[in-house]
Amino acid sequence: MPFVNAYVSEEDAKKYDLDNLWNKYRRFGTQMPELLKKFDVHQHAWCVDKERGYWLFYCGDVQNYDSPSGIPEPTSKEVHILHINGQNIEFILDSSDLDPSESVSTDLYPIQFAWEIVSMNPSSLPSMSKADLLTILKEALTVYKCRGIRNLETNKKSFFKFNF
Incomplete structure (x- = not known):
């Protein structure tokens, strides 16, 4: 089963301690689980491949x-956690505007950017190389796009590429 954008069950949110994972990267503002009350759907969201047991979680x-x-002001950098084989890999990704020569129709895709890796920790796993991890990250981000299930309309309007 490939990656899909989904809301996280309460059991999985507790199993993977997603409240604390989110709060680790959010040093100010409303913390989890209180912040969930502000969303239309009061659950965490992720991009998950249940068959392989992998997931991608946006932390802010x-x-x-x-x-x-x-x-404190937000930057263009985002923290994502990719969970593979029981291990969390922290990715800090930066989104930058696409080079105009790489751009596609702005009528179809008004949101265009390129992902770059700022940091990756750890950079490999005992059973998986960095290249394999990056392939899985690309699979997940291709489905996740801008904000996963929480912003399907924006996702439809977005085009991006990977600079890694």
Whole structure:
């Protein structure tokens, strides 16, 4: 079964401790599980391949704590956790605008960007190479797109490529 965008069951959210995983990367603002009340569907969301037991979980934007205003501001970098073989791999990904020469029809895809890896920890697993991990990450991000199941309309309008 390939990756699909889905809401996380309460059992899986507890099993993988998703509240604390989210809160680890969100140093200010509303914390989980309180934040779930603000979403239309009061559950965590992820991109999951249940057959292989893999999932991708968005943990939030990397914040700039040295902003001119003194208030933390989001950057173009995002934290994602890719769970494979019982191990969490932390990816910090940066989205940048596509080079105009790589652009496609903006009528069909008004949202266009390229993913780049800022960091990956760990960079390999005992049973899997970095190349294999990146292939799985690409599979998941291709389905996840911008915000997974929480933003299907934006996903339809987005085109991206991988710079890794």
